Amino acid sequence: MENLILIDIGGTTIKFGLKQGSNLEVLPAKPTPKTLAEFYTCLEAVVEQLKKQYPIRGVAISSPGAVDQKNGVIKGASALPYIHNFKIQAELEKRFGLPVSLENDANCAALAEMVDGAGKDVKDAIFLVIGTGVGGALVENKRIRHGAHLLAGEVGYLLLGQEMTVSQAVSPVSLAERYNAKTRQNISGKEVFKKALAGDELAKAEVKQAMQTLATLIYDLQYSFDPELFIIGGAISKNEQLLPMLRAHLAKIKEHVEIAEVLPEITVCKYHEQANLLGAAINFEHKMEV
Numbered sequence: 001m002e003n004l005i006l007i008d009i010g011g012t013t014i015k016f017g018l019k020q021g022s023n024l025e026v027l028p029a030k031p032t033p034k035t036l037a038e039f040y041t042c043l044e045a046v047v048e049q050l051k052k053q054y055p056i057r058g059v060a061i062s063s064p065g066a067v068d069q070k071n072g073v074i075k076g077a078s079a080l081p082y083i084h085n086f087k088i089q090a091e092l093e094k095r096f097g098l099p100v101s102l103e104n105d106a107n108c109a110a111l112a113e114m115v116d117g118a119g120k121d122v123k124d125a126i127f128l129v130i131g132t133g134v135g136g137a138l139v140e141n142k143r144i145r146h147g148a149h150l151l152a153g154e155v156g157y158l159l160l161g162q163e164m165t166v167s168q169a170v171s172p173v174s175l176a177e178r179y180n181a182k183t184r185q186n187i188s189g190k191e192v193f194k195k196a197l198a199g200d201e202l203a204k205a206e207v208k209q210a211m212q213t214l215a216t217l218i219y220d221l222q223y224s225f226d227p228e229l230f231i232i233g234g235a236i237s238k239n240e241q242l243l244p245m246l247r248a249h250l251a252k253i254k255e256h257v258e259i260a261e262v263l264p265e266i267t268v269c270k271y272h273e274q275a276n277l278l279g280a281a282i283n284f285e286h287k288m289e290v
Contacts, residue, residue: 002057004284005050005098007043008105008276009063011079016046017277018054024278036082040095047096058099059092060284062108062276066150069102069287075150101284105129106153106233107144108279109269110137113231115282117270122228126221127269128155130214130234133167138225143286160216169213172236179206193239207245215249219257222264230266233275237268 006017006024009032016027027046033039050056065084066076072089093100103111110119110127119125119139127137134156138145145152156167168174172189179185179192182202187195195203218230236242246266254260271278 003050003054004281005047005056005059006277006280007046007059007061008108008280009061009080009083010105011064014042015273015277017274018050019060019281020054024274024281026274026277032080039080039082040091043092044095047098051098056098058101058284058288059096060101060280061092061103062105062280063102064105066154067102067104067107068150072100072102074102099284099288101280101287103144103280103283104137104150105276106135107137107146108277108283109233109271109275110139110144110153110231110279111282112271112275112278113233113269114139114142115278117275118231118267119229124225124227125229125231126225126227127153127231127233128214128218130170130172130232130236132171132173134170139227155217155221158217160213160220162213166213166217170210170217172210175206175210179203190235190239193241197241211245212249215246215253218246218264218266219250219253219260222262223260226262228265230264231269232266233269233272238272243268 004019006019008015012032013029014032015029018025018027030042033042047059063074064078065074068075072087074084074088089100089102106129109129113119113127114125123141125139129135136153136155138153156165158166160166176187176189176192179202180187192203193207196207243266250264254263269275
């Protein structure tokens with residue numbers, strides 16, 4: 001059996017996996033290197049070790065940034081400026097001696113969910129990733145829509161009639177920063193949500209504003225792209241209060257907009273830490289089909 005090496009490039013860690021048929025073996029992650037030379041050394045060491053142990057057919061990579069798959073270039077910006085704006089795919093193929101595929105991390109996660117995750121029973125969906133910022137992916141007929149400038153799904157840039165972007169308004173990291181600035185504390189977004197549940201009035205106000213913004217975003221996207229389903233990923237998706245809060249805000253929006261007949265269908269992702277790796281493998285198979 002030929003195997004596929006999976007790599008998920010993150011700002012803090014690089015995750016690795018080995019896809020053997022339908023089985024995924026998650027391998028030890030490594031700290032993300034600070035320079036391009038160290039980055040190459042890190043990836044080459046893992047790939048070479050796996051090549052000695054297994055027959056390998058290729059390397060599938062999930063990456064931050066706007067990935068131009070046609071030219072093998074990672075455009076846009078991320079926490080790793082050294083991976084951007086040159087033909088990195090060709091360079092990696094030369095170093096690995098194997099075919100390499102590249103795709104944006106949110107798009108990879110969406111692909112994983114659409115195959116046999118939360119979106120397996122629908123064809124059209126919008127995937128929202130809520131973490132340090134807010135990203136996303138548009139899926140039409142089980143395929144990623146990239147857009148003319150590779151920006152489809154980048155909903156974190158939207159303003160929704162306010163000074164802050166959606167990323168600034170909704171991200172738990174930004175929410176915590178606002179709360180900490182007002183209280184002189186140093187707690188996480190997750191802890192702000194806990195304080196809100198416990199009755200902290202400031203925490204309740206911050207969480208309410210973030211959820212109203214996210215619900216408004218989902219409503220606007222429903223009436224712009226009309227997906228069958230919204231899938232929410234990122235660390236916030238593990239919060240059991242997320243869906244009830246969003247559904248309550250969406251119900252209020254629908255009451256306010258009397259002509260609105262469709263209430264967006266929302267759910268959380270099935271795969272969490274493994275989504276990017278699994279989606280990278282799916283993207284690799286798509287590229288081999290072309």
